[in-house]
Amino acid sequence: MSDVLIVTEHRRGELRDVSFEMISAGRELADETGGKLHAAVISGDVDTFADQVNRDGVDAIHTISDGEEFNHDIYTQALEQLANELDTSYVLIPHSVNGLDYAPAVAEALSLPLVTDAVAHSFDGTLEVTREQYGGKVETTIEVEADRAALTIRPAEWPQADGMGEADISTFDAAIDESAIRSTVTGFEEAAGGDVDISEADVLVSIGRGIEEEENLPLIEALVEATDATLSSSRPVVDNGWLPANRQVGQSGKVVTPDVYIAIGISGAVQHVAGMKGADTIIAINTDANAPIYDLADYGIEDDLFDVVPALIEEFGGSVPDM
Amino acid sequence: MKVLVTVAEVAEVEDKFEVSDDEIAEQYLTYDLNEWDDYAVEEAVQLSEEEEDVEVITATIGPERSEETIRMTLAKGADRAVRVWDEAIESADYLDINSKADLLAAVVEEENPDLVLSGVQSGDKANGATGVSLAQKIGFEWGAVVNKLELDVDGGVATVHRELEGGVEEVTDIETPAVLTIQSGINEPRYASLRGIRQAQRKPLDVQTLEDISLDADVVESPLAQTSMYKPESESDTTMWTGSPEDEAAQLADLLRNKGVVDA
Ligand SMILES: Cc1cc2nc3c(=O)[nH]c(=O)nc-3n(C[C@H](O)[C@H](O)[C@H](O)COP(=O)(O)OP(=O)(O)OC[C@H]3O[C@@H](n4cnc5c(N)ncnc54)[C@H](O)[C@@H]3O)c2cc1C
Ligand SMILES: Nc1ncnc2c1ncn2[C@@H]1O[C@H](COP(=O)(O)O)[C@@H](O)[C@H]1O
Numbered sequence: 001m002s003d004v005l006i007v008t009e010h011r012r013g014e015l016r017d018v019s020f021e022m023i024s025a026g027r028e029l030a031d032e033t034g035g036k037l038h039a040a041v042i043s044g045d046v047d048t049f050a051d052q053v054n055r056d057g058v059d060a061i062h063t064i065s066d067g068e069e070f071n072h073d074i075y076t077q078a079l080e081q082l083a084n085e086l087d088t089s090y091v092l093i094p095h096s097v098n099g100l101d102y103a104p105a106v107a108e109a110l111s112l113p114l115v116t117d118a119v120a121h122s123f124d125g126t127l128e129v130t131r132e133q134y135g136g137k138v139e140t141t142i143e144v145e146a147d148r149a150a151l152t153i154r155p156a157e158w159p160q161a162d163g164m165g166e167a168d169i170s171t172f173d174a175a176i177d178e179s180a181i182r183s184t185v186t187g188f189e190e191a192a193g194g195d196v197d198i199s200e201a202d203v204l205v206s207i208g209r210g211i212e213e214e215e216n217l218p219l220i221e222a223l224v225e226a227t228d229a230t231l232s233s234s235r236p237v238v239d240n241g242w243l244p245a246n247r248q249v250g251q252s253g254k255v256v257t258p259d260v261y262i263a264i265g266i267s268g269a270v271q272h273v274a275g276m277k278g279a280d281t282i283i284a285i286n287t288d289a290n291a292p293i294y295d296l297a298d299y300g301i302e303d304d305l306f307d308v309v310p311a312l313i314e315e316f317g318g319s320v321p322d323m
Numbered sequence: 324m325k326v327l328v329t330v331a332e333v334a335e336v337e338d339k340f341e342v343s344d345d346e347i348a349e350q351y352l353t354y355d356l357n358e359w360d361d362y363a364v365e366e367a368v369q370l371s372e373e374e375e376d377v378e379v380i381t382a383t384i385g386p387e388r389s390e391e392t393i394r395m396t397l398a399k400g401a402d403r404a405v406r407v408w409d410e411a412i413e414s415a416d417y418l419d420i421n422s423k424a425d426l427l428a429a430v431v432e433e434e435n436p437d438l439v440l441s442g443v444q445s446g447d448k449a450n451g452a453t454g455v456s457l458a459q460k461i462g463f464e465w466g467a468v469v470n471k472l473e474l475d476v477d478g479g480v481a482t483v484h485r486e487l488e489g490g491v492e493e494v495t496d497i498e499t500p501a502v503l504t505i506q507s508g509i510n511e512p513r514y515a516s517l518r519g520i521r522q523a524q525r526k527p528l529d530v531q532t533l534e535d536i537s538l539d540a541d542v543v544e545s546p547l548a549q550t551s552m553y554k555p556e557s558e559s560d561t562t563m564w565t566g567s568p569e570d571e572a573a574q575l576a577d578l579l580r581n582k583g584v585v586d587a
Pocket of ligand 1: 097135207208209210211233234235236237248249250251252253254264265266267268269270271272275285286287288291303304305306443444468
């Protein structure tokens with residue numbers, strides 16, 4: 001019997017959705033191993049969080065009240081002690097930005113093999129984990145030839161658990177060594193305000209690394225003008241300083257839900273998709289038929305943007321800039 | 324001060340490729356400096372330009388082929404490079420996060436840096452884990468997904484912004500020595516100048532075997548095994564518009580007009 005421990009996530013007083021997805025991912029594994037599903041709630045208002053996490057499928061919830069906001073030193077120490085105490089076989093942590101900041105440390109502290117960014121897992125005596133490589137162009141199966149392991153779980157892959165649970169909620173007294181806390185969160189800042197709010201737009205023309213150079217951007221701007229759309233982009237375009245941060249769609253940018261999203265020269269990396277998968281109609285223009293953007297596009301043009309975009313501008317009666 | 328940057332050479336897959344025997348054949352792969360490590364190298368080189376006496380060392384686990392990529396980081400301003408490789412690593416079935424962090428930990432032990440910068444993730448494997456795993460092994464403090472860094476060398480504190488989801492940044496003080504995993508966009512990586520490229524040829528690039536860094540071959544053994552690789556099945560049925568670019572454009576335009584989202 002192998003028990004499963006999931007870790008929930010909260011920020012600035014609120015549980016994040018991924019916490020409820022962790023319940024589904026953890027329950028699925030616990031059903032296959034025949035073990036119990038434990039959930040850890042660490043720092044902040046743990047009692048309120050515990051009540052909210054008490055959804056269908058959770059057997060036990062352990063609250064650890066040290067700390068307010070997320071701190072990886074507290075999380076690492078607390079989880080090392082809790083996993084040892086419960087003797088759990090599998091520790092599941094969100095593959096979120098904060099997950100990236102403590103999952104490898106927890107795996108190391110517990111001497112567990114670590115498989116990150118799982119999109120599926122199955123257990124049949126041995127644990128098998130599915131994860132992507134090469135920007136989502138291939139999937140791989142990783143077999144875990146060990147009785148114990150740590151996994152990080154890709155957000156938005158599993159459904160959120162709902163329904164009232166009947167978990168035992170208990171306090172776990174972790175012995176936190178204060179001298180080992182060598183990082184301090186001093187505040188939060190909102191990045192990217194500014195002139196436009198791309199999340200309000202009905203039609204987004206979104207440009208990615210396929211544009212190659214800043215000098216080519218006027219081509220896309222001409223299309224935006226001819227269609228009266230709004231311009232957005234993937235991350236590299238913002239990283240390069242070609243567009244301001246408020247134009248970025250994705251995990252670390254904005255979540256958008258327009259009627260039409262036209263992705264031009266964008267591969268469809270998971271962190272980009274996190275920001276636009278809710279668009280009503282998705283159109284991709286990409287020379288690479290294997291690009292993951294085609295997994296969710298309703299319509300596609302497998303052709304060179306430098307040929308298609310000028311044709312589109314003319315179609316809408318705009319003028320193609322000299323380049 | 325010594326800054327060590329972990330630098331991965333990553334593989335990119337051509338548009339058209341085949342998976343056979345659970346592998347992508349070499350002919351479909353091209354190799355390049357990992358995007359996130361490019362930003363990490365730039366951050367280190369900028370530190371060396373701002374502060375007195377900063378030495379920037381890159382550390383790579385990689386075959387001889389990766390020396391071209393490593394030279395590129397030297398051309399961009401790193402002072403010297405360490406490349407770890409030998410037959411045992413070459414023949415490892417699956418070089419997992421733990422093994423890589425063990426190898427890098429041994430290099431850190433030799434070099435004794437004040438600061439280690441790594442990338443948030445490698446573009447090909449995308450584990451997103453090596454830096455923090457390394458930190459825990461060597462007993463350094465750490466911070467993941469850093470998109471702003473101010474270093475107080477004398478005070479022994481790195482004030483960083485960690486880029487969280489949804490445009491929120493966490494401001495954190497981290498005691499040094501530390502490992503920071505660097506997020507893209509933190510700076511503007513420079514291109515290597517011709518002069519830099521010439522100078523890079525003369526900079527030290529030491530190749531170290533497991534024995535050189537006092538490790539046994541079992542460090543590359545792993546309880547993990549990659550048992551299959553395949554192209555994922557598409558979950559959607561995309562309607563592909565075909566024809567000349569004009570034909571394709573016309574079909575897209577029709578859709579937008581029919582939806583009533585454009586007037587033109
Ligand atoms: C913690 C974290 C957070 C992140 N947050 C975000 C985020 O919020 N938003 C985001 O977008 N990314 C984010 N990323 C980055 C993400 O992983 C990808 O690196 C990024 O989305 C890739 O952008 P892209 O698709 O424009 O570039 P690429 O992946 O390089 O794709 C370019 C595409 O253009 C196509 N192309 C090239 N030339 C042409 C042409 N002439 N005509 C047509 N097509 C062409 C190529 O086939 C390719 O598919 C994040 C990463 C991390 C680690
Ligand atoms: N083979 C390698 N050699 C040196 N550094 C590496 C290697 N693989 C990964 N890294 C470092 O670890 C970071 C995260 O990689 P990963 O955990 O594989 O996603 C990379 O950005 C590199 O800085």
